[in-house]
Amino acid sequence: MRKLPISRKSLLRNVYNPISNDRIDQALVTWFPAPASFTGEDCVEIHAHGGKAVVSAILQSLSNLPDFRPAEAGDFTKRAFTNGKLDLTQVEALADLIAAETEAQRSLAIRQLGGELGLLYEQWRRDLIECCAFIEAYIDFGEEENLDFDIKVNDRIKCLSNEIKCHHSETKNAERIRVGVKVAILGRPNVGKSSLFNRLVGRERAIVSPYAGTTRDILDAALDINSYAVILTDTAGLRDDMKIDIVEQEGIKRAIQTASEADLKLLVVDATDGDVPSEIKTDENTIIIWNKVDLLKEPIVQDGIKLSCKTGNGMDELIETLSEKVEHLCINPNSPNPISSNARHSYHCKLCLESLENYSKLIKQDIVLAANELQIAINHMSKLTGTITNDDILNVIFSEFCIGK
């Protein structure tokens, strides 16, 4: 038997087929003995030449060894989780880090991978368990021992609720970093929405034509605006005309739906006729854009961005305004408190909070029912850290990984 290479050092080695002893390749080989490996198990990495024949000869040789099988998506990370190397929030962070396309997504994911979020949830879980233990002691011996229930439990739960509430209120802004800020381009037909979409995307994605009603369905593109992910949507022009066909009517319905779901609305108006559609409610997250100013003889005085999609005049100002608004809608990925950008976390935090509220209502009436609510709150925290898991949760989380991670 050959000697194992020195651990945790990459060494140049000949790689042989263990049965025929044929030399397959020269490769860098690194040996990680347990527990100091990514999975916590004995592990070898082979950095081979990437040709198809080399890779398949190595895989073929390995598959002849007992208990060897090809890895499935997320297999290594699942082992790391099972062996206690990562908690569930770190597993999710790793998936986010691999998928990160913008700087803000990367910053957020690497922070979460450091484990601070998991530690926070674990601390909350432990605090709730202590409160629950205290209640159970109180139910059994409370009156004789004269335990100070309000200070030991109720005040503590109030404090915890406030902390969780504060954390939960930030998840929407953090989720926008992860999934992208939804920006919809809206306006009457023929005002230049698709022209603006193409300018922002940087290529001719949407069809532009002089005919009103060209865009009939919604069209999405992913953008990076100043390190933040943005999902830009072009929509059908809004008009109220009895003569329009059912396809365009459906397009208009979708445009109004898109407007209601958007984080930011770019409301494009043709500067030559100034008709602002009343179907769209404007708010602090609406940017009014007066397009086609190249056709005007006199400059317009109304508030909003003056733009010409034809010449590009006004694009810099629009991008600057858009960047500021997008940044404002997202949490600062470097803010001091642990941040979660994950819808699963938001869901469990919300249900945990509901149970704590129920606890506070019930505690004066029925201590056993109140304790039950506390137990539900603990279960939600346990699902966040992965202390309680089930195959459904794990399958969803690990299926997001690629093979080899």
Ligand SMILES: Nc1nc2c(ncn2[C@@H]2O[C@H](COP(=O)(O)OP(=O)(O)OP(=O)(O)O)[C@@H](O)[C@H]2O)c(=O)[nH]1
């Ligand atoms: N002069 C001038 N023409 C423009 C400008 N922006 C767009 N256009 C023209 O206006 C017409 C309509 O442009 P689109 O971008 O297709 O307008 P739209 O709002 O997407 O139209 P619908 O799909 O019908 O809703 C085209 O002929 C464009 O070339 C501009 O800034 N100046």
